Amino acid sequence: MVPKAAPEVVVAVTDWGSRWLLLAMTLLATTASAATLPVDKVDVLYHRYDGGGMVIDGPSVLVRKSAGPQLSFTGQYYVDSVSAASVDVLATASKYTEERTEYTAGVDYLYDKAILSLGYTNSSENDYEANTLYLSVNQEFFGGLTTLKMGYAQGWDEVGMTGNDGFEEDADRRNYQLGISQVLTKNSLLGLDLEAVTDEGFLQNPYRQNRYLDPADPGSFLYQPERYPQTRTSLAVAGRALYYLPYRASLRGEYRFFNDSWGIQAHTVEMAYVHPLGPRWVVEGRVRYYTQDQADFYSDLYTYENALTHLARDKELSRFSGTTLGAGVSYEWRQSGLPGVDRLQFSLLLDYLDFSYDNFRDVTAPGNYLPGEEPLYSFDAFVTRASLILEY
Amino acid sequence: MTKPLIIASLLALLVVSGCSAIEPWVKPYERANLADPIMSPSRHGYADAYMHHVYQARESARGAEGGSGGGCGCN
Numbered sequence: 001m002v003p004k005a006a007p008e009v010v011v012a013v014t015d016w017g018s019r020w021l022l023l024a025m026t027l028l029a030t031t032a033s034a035a036t037l038p039v040d041k042v043d044v045l046y047h048r049y050d051g052g053g054m055v056i057d058g059p060s061v062l063v064r065k066s067a068g069p070q071l072s073f074t075g076q077y078y079v080d081s082v083s084a085a086s087v088d089v090l091a092t093a094s095k096y097t098e099e100r101t102e103y104t105a106g107v108d109y110l111y112d113k114a115i116l117s118l119g120y121t122n123s124s125e126n127d128y129e130a131n132t133l134y135l136s137v138n139q140e141f142f143g144g145l146t147t148l149k150m151g152y153a154q155g156w157d158e159v160g161m162t163g164n165d166g167f168e169e170d171a172d173r174r175n176y177q178l179g180i181s182q183v184l185t186k187n188s189l190l191g192l193d194l195e196a197v198t199d200e201g202f203l204q205n206p207y208r209q210n211r212y213l214d215p216a217d218p219g220s221f222l223y224q225p226e227r228y229p230q231t232r233t234s235l236a237v238a239g240r241a242l243y244y245l246p247y248r249a250s251l252r253g254e255y256r257f258f259n260d261s262w263g264i265q266a267h268t269v270e271m272a273y274v275h276p277l278g279p280r281w282v283v284e285g286r287v288r289y290y291t292q293d294q295a296d297f298y299s300d301l302y303t304y305e306n307a308l309t310h311l312a313r314d315k316e317l318s319r320f321s322g323t324t325l326g327a328g329v330s331y332e333w334r335q336s337g338l339p340g341v342d343r344l345q346f347s348l349l350l351d352y353l354d355f356s357y358d359n360f361r362d363v364t365a366p367g368n369y370l371p372g373e374e375p376l377y378s379f380d381a382f383v384t385r386a387s388l389i390l391e392y
Numbered sequence: 393m394t395k396p397l398i399i400a401s402l403l404a405l406l407v408v409s410g411c412s413a414i415e416p417w418v419k420p421y422e423r424a425n426l427a428d429p430i431m432s433p434s435r436h437g438y439a440d441a442y443m444h445h446v447y448q449a450r451e452s453a454r455g456a457e458g459g460s461g462g463g464c465g466c467n
Contacts, residue, residue, distance in 0.1 A: 043437040049446060062438050076438070143416030179458060186422040189431065195455030236456035242433065244425040252433075258453035266453035274430045282430065292452050316452055330436070332429070347436050351443070355450065383446055387439040 035113045035140045037072045039342075040065050041391045051353065051381020053085040058099075070110045074119075078102040087377055088315070090364045092209050092223060100125040106134075113140040127160040127206075136177070144183070151177035161206045169202030187244040195236045204228035210313035211363070212302035213371055221301060221371040227311045229297075234260035238268075249275045263296035264317065284328045286351075291321040300361050301372045315377065318360040326351035343391040351383040433458065 041064050048057035058079035066072040078101070085095040106119030115138045123130040136151035153175040161167035179193040209223040238256035245251060251273055258266040272286035295317040297310035330347035338344070361374040369375075418426075425431065434440045444457045 041437075045437070045439050045442065047439070047442050060438055060442070143420075145416050145418060175455070177455070179456075183418050183423070183426060186418050187425050189426065191433075191458050193456040193458040197455055234454060236453060238456035238458055240433075240458055242431055244428065244431055248428070248430070250428075250430045254458075256453065256456055258455070260452070262452075264452045266451065268453060274435075276430060290447070290451055290453070295452070316450065322451065328436075347439060349436065349439060353446075353450075383443070385436070385439045385442060387436050389437045 035110070035115070035144065037066055037070070037108060037110050037115070038064055038074075039391050040072075041389055044388045044390075046384075046386045048384045049381060050384075052355075052379035053087065053090065054381075055083045056080050072108040072110075074104070074106045074108070076102075076104040078104075087362060087364055087379075088208060093207065098125055100128075114138060127162050129158040129160075131156050132173075134175075146183070147181045149177065149179040149181075151175070151179075153177075157201070159202050159206060164206075167206065169206070171199060171201035171203055173200075174198045189242040191238075191240045191242075193236075193238045193240075197232075197234045199232040200230060203230070203232055204312070205314065208314060210299070210302065210311050211371070212305050212307065215304065219370060222305070224305055224311065226314070227309075229262065229310055232261055234258065234264075249273065258292075262317070264292055264294070266290065266292035280332050282330045282332065284326075284330075286324070286326040288324040288326070289321070290323075292319065294319040294359060298359075300359050313360075315357055315360040319358040320355060320360065321358075322353060322355040324351055324353050340392050341390055343389075345387075345389045347385070347387040347389075349383075349385040349387070352380065353383065354378070354380045 041062075043060075043062040043064075045060040045062075046057070047060065049055070050057075058081045060076065060078040062074065062076040064072060064074045080100040080102075081097070082099065083095070083097045089095065100123060102121060102123040104119060104121040106117060109116045109118075117134075117136045117138075119134050121130075121132045121134075123132075132153055132155040134151065134153035136149060139148050140146070141148065153173075155171075155173040155175075157171040157173065159167075159169040159171060174197070176196045177193070178195070179191065181189060181191040184190050204226045208226050210226055211221045211223050214220045214222050236256055236258045238254060240252065240254040243251045252271065254268070254270040256266075256268040258264070258268070268288065268290045270286065270288040272284065274282060274284040276282045295312060297308050298312050298314070298317040299307070300313060300318070302308070302311065326349065328347060328349035330345055333344040334342070336342070336344045356378040357376055360377050361372065362377040363374055365375050429435055448454050
């Protein structure tokens with residue numbers, strides 16, 4: 001970890017933030033297709049996020065190897081290198097860099113028409129440590145037309161604070177996942193997913209602050225620490241459909257509804273189209289729209305100090321919407337001719353993200369504004385992914 | 393037997409006979425299109441799961457990303 005700033009300077013922890021992500025991601029990592037063990041492979045990814053003052057990039061390397069007909073082992077190494085000068089950071093602190101490293105080890109066990117998966121992930125950075133245990137079962141029914149997935153993950157996070165050695169808090173997280181995928185016709189698949197997440201403990205970012213009107217001078221504002229509830233429970237329900245078109249191409253549609261105990265509701269809609277060009281090249285395009293309401297206790301500017309029991313000015317808790325436009329190209333090479341390699345796939349994927357906030361104002365905007373009259377914040381970002389998958 | 397009981401019995405019979413009659417209506421030899429990689433929910437392996445990471449860090453919604461999550465990209 002790179003030292004971020006002088007101790008007296010309040011430094012925002014990475015926007016990459018909320019470590020419950022780890023839970024969700026590791027749980028997702030168990031969605032092996034039932035009744036067949038995943039193929040042995042090496043999956044190498046370079047990822048880069050650039051936008052809103054943040055640059056986050058790094059590699060991911062995943063290796064999967066079976067041992068006999070019933071067992072498959074997987075290991076992954078993942079890095080986020082963060083260079084942060086986002087609007088949250090610039091408002092109350094100075095630019096910083098840091099690194100997060102993640103290791104995952106897992107095993108899948110095939111038994112009849114079910115796959116049992118078990119895994120463990122550790123994520124580490126200088127001021128945050130997260131450990132997650134996950135397990136899941138996938139079971140096939142009706143001659144493979146129906147697959148039921150059940151997953152559970154538990155996470156133990158330790159929250160620290162750079163420049164404050166005495167600061168140490170915990171957060172515990174639990175994910176419950178239920179999914180069903182159904183072959184509808186010889187050209188269409190349907191999926192339904194349900195996921196509940198509960199968090200307990202220190203759920204806020206220890207560096208972030210919110211603002212309130214200065215009682216001595218209504219033309220300015222003061223900062224105070226964030227104060228989140230100690231618990232959060234959320235539920236997400238998603239439906240998705242995948243359709244093979246009358247010519248060789250596929251169309252995917254998804255909708256997700258989200259609701260949590262902080263009063264946030266969100267809707268996500270996504271469409272994607274995949275189109276092969278000859279036997280080896282595939283192009284694809286996608287569009288995604290996301291919108292959410294604010295948390296009950298969120299405010300861009302409180303009218304006075306400690307105006308509510310809970311206080312937050314995280315823009316992720318405000319009311320906003322985001323649009324993504326994505327495109328990709330991949331090259332697939334079967335019977336590669338390379339010794340021991342059955343299949344090789346290279347993909348380059350580019351996504352453009354645009355977020356517009358309805359009640360989060362940009363206090364770093366140049367010019368003189370009265371508190372609460374600053375321009376609304378918005379930003380865009382590019383996400384680049386270069387992926388190489390080698391099956392052996 | 394009361395009327396609701398008769399209806400319940402008929403329904404139960406229907407369910408039981410229905411269950412025993414359920415057979416895969418898409419035969420294995422009819423699944424060529426479904427097996428095409430362009431129908432895979434996680435064709436890009438871990439790269440697909442990475443996008444969920446990007447969104448989860450920017451948005452409050454979380455969970456139910458489904459098979460497209462892929463994680464290890466095992467699909």
